Amino acid sequence: MRYTLRVDGMTCAACSTRVERKLSKLPGVRTASVNLATHLATVVADPVVGDSDLEKCVVDAGYGAEAVRHEDVFAAAAAPPDTRPALLRLSLALGAAAPLMAFGMLHLHDPWALWTQAVLAFVATYVAGASIHVSAFKRLLHLEFTMDTLVSLGSTAAFAYSVFVWVRQPHPDVYFETAGGILGFILLGRYLEARSKARATAAIGSLYAMRSAEATILRGDAEAVVPIEVVRAGDRVKVRPAERVPLDGEVEQGETSIDESMLTGEPMPQDKRAGDRVYGGTLNGPGALVVRVTAQASESAIARIARMVAEAQGSKAPLQRLADRVAGVFVPAIMAIALITFVGWLIAGPSATQAFMNAVSVLVIACPCALGLATPTAVMVGVGRAARSGVLIRDAASLERAASVDTVVIDKTGTLTEGRPRVVELRVAEGEDREKIGSLAAAIGASSEHPLGRALATWACEQGWSVPEAIDVRSEVGQGMTGRVGEREIRVGAWHGGDSALTGSVEAAQQRGETVSAVRIDGRVAGVVAFADEPREAAAEAVAELRAMGLRVVIATGDHERSARALAERVGIEAADVRSRQMPEDKLRLVRELQEQGRVVAVAGDGVNDAPALASADVAIAMGSGTDVANEVASITIARSEIRAVVEAFAVARATVRTIRQNLGWAFGYNLVAVPLAVTGILAHVGGPMIAAAAMAMSSVSVVLNSLRLGRR
Secondary structure, eight states: OEEEEEEEOOOSHHHHHHHHHHHHTSTTEEEEEEETTTTEEEEEEOTTOOHHHHHHHHHHTTOEEEEEOGGGHHHHHHSOOOOHHHHHHHHHHHHHHHHHHHHHHHTOOSHHHHHHHHHHHHIIIIITTHHHHHHHHHHHHTTOOOHHHHHHHHHHHHHHHHHHHHHHOSSOOOOHHHHHHHHHHHHHHHHHHHHHHHHHHHHHHHHHHHSOSEEEEEETTEEEEEEGGGOOTTOEEEEOTTOBOOSOEEEEEOOEEEEOHHHHOOOSOEEEOTTOEEOTTOEEOSSOEEEEEOSOGGGSHHHHHHHHHHHHHHHOOOOOOHHHHHHHHHHHHHHHHHHHHHHHHHHHSSOHHHHHHHHHHHHHHTOTHHHHHHHHHHHHHHHHHHHHTTEEEOOHHHHHHHHTOOEEEEEIIIIIBOSSOEEEEEEEOTTOOHHHHHHHHHHHHHTOOOHHHHHHHHHHHHHTOOOOOOEEEEEETTTEEEEEETTEEEEEEEOOOOOHHHHHHHHHHHHTTOEEEEEEETTEEEEEEEEEOOBOTTHHHHHHHHHHTTOEEEEEOSSOHHHHHHHHHHHTOOGGGEEOSOOHHHHHHHHHHHHHTTOOEEEEEOSGGGHHHHHHSSEEEEETTSOHHHHHHOSEEESSSOTHHHHHHHHHHHHHHHHHHHHHHHHHHHHHHHHHHHHTTTGGGGTTHHHHHHHHHHHHHHHHHHHHHHTTO
């Protein structure tokens, strides 16, 4: 059985990992996956395991839990998290830390100045940062250490030392600004992280908004409008023209064309008649249908996509922040070193004061300022550099993953191509006037909602032709568009053979992957029109640059093979890397197959049909012209409609991650040198904690300066 829990109290990847580990160890549980973005845990377990057992397991691990009914999972995943508490904490911390920094630079020792600094530091550290200290304390009760522990320890050491020297000395050198500054930076990162989680959840919210809320159910000859949740498999529903199909099913009566672009990403409507499958959330065209439902709301195609997005987000394994990985060792090690230093100097040293000062020096010099700044400063500069190029990057984790990508799966329509059909050729039969035939065809297209019809009308206007008015225009399933211009019947539809003089042109166009429509006047083929979705500008150049960076480029499209291979040849992608007729499940399967081969996969797409693959990929890239769903799921969004910006995204990611590694190397290297200096008492001879704090500050400045170099590249 599949169970879903909403888990409260998780603040970082270590939390979700702990909950996942605890659930996995529960007897009867087969698999457990915890999604930090949605705060939902998905558990597959034997029927003997109940909701209460799972809830108790999570509560015992130190978190809150509430079971979610299966039919409510879609809505629960779509509910956005509240970012207001994080913004309130950040505002309070910055409001206190800003004047605190000013006091620190002025080095005022008057009682009023010291009292003011103490109050401001207390507000920034223990009021705004209360959640961090509480989390660190709770994790300590479970014998765990996270970044919260590191931050709490560092800020508390700085605050406690400042109070200590204030009490002992008439003109003390205090470090209240250090305590407040640490919390200010950390809470800024937490707020940005909270916003990222809200955006991730919004992806599923966009899917949720696409579904129909109601369905017209048929009971004999009677009709009733009911919520889709009460419709079951086997029920019959009526779908009127221009309505969304409420649920997955099979057509029993009627003929129509349905826009399935939300699933396939392809702009061409699909003809439907009795026996054909239809999918919930897709948009019906001109005809009415009677559909027999094959899946209830919670199992519809759009619900499955939503679940795949949520589960793929939860199952992704990007590079973990190095600071998080080592915090479990670093923090207790520093605490132990400080304690050993105190005891050792207490035994061997001349006074308890010196022992305490040396121990405090260990804690202060090991303060995580540089460690905490290493990633955010590089990310801020790197993201700013990328933004100037029209590349929007979500977070540090996205940069880390993008830097190690070796395979890029690219959607065709709307990503490598413009995403809209255009007329590329009009050939007319011998003796026919090209402008006249084109104008008559455009007259039908101008009165139609069909994408090919709109392309015809636009093209005729670009040619400067006069387009007459058509009447009785209609779309017929499998026959294209028909109408009348004056006394003539005009039909623009599929080519089924005809004038042998045009056959060569038709075959050549089809060989190039183009869509061909015949123009018939009073039943006689008068010409043929070839349509194509043209490659984006510089698509070939972008593919060449990606391959020059050592990346394998794969096309995955819902379009037919001829069209996909023709485009691949034009932009320089190898035939072996072309995947056509890809539904959302196929694209997801392709990504997972590549990952099983040991590849780090990025997916670039722009449609709802790409959402599962985007969410499952190591890096998801959405083109700016894409749907909200693609943009919200994406790790990286291309704000400008240029595929070449994908190249810039990888270049920036590699440079930024290189800078992050340099920063972290400096931060840890600094600690490896500085901590022994504090332990041996060398710092005590030149100022003790004061010099330790100065060294810590210089470490932070070095990290910031190194990050700023990134923006000049």
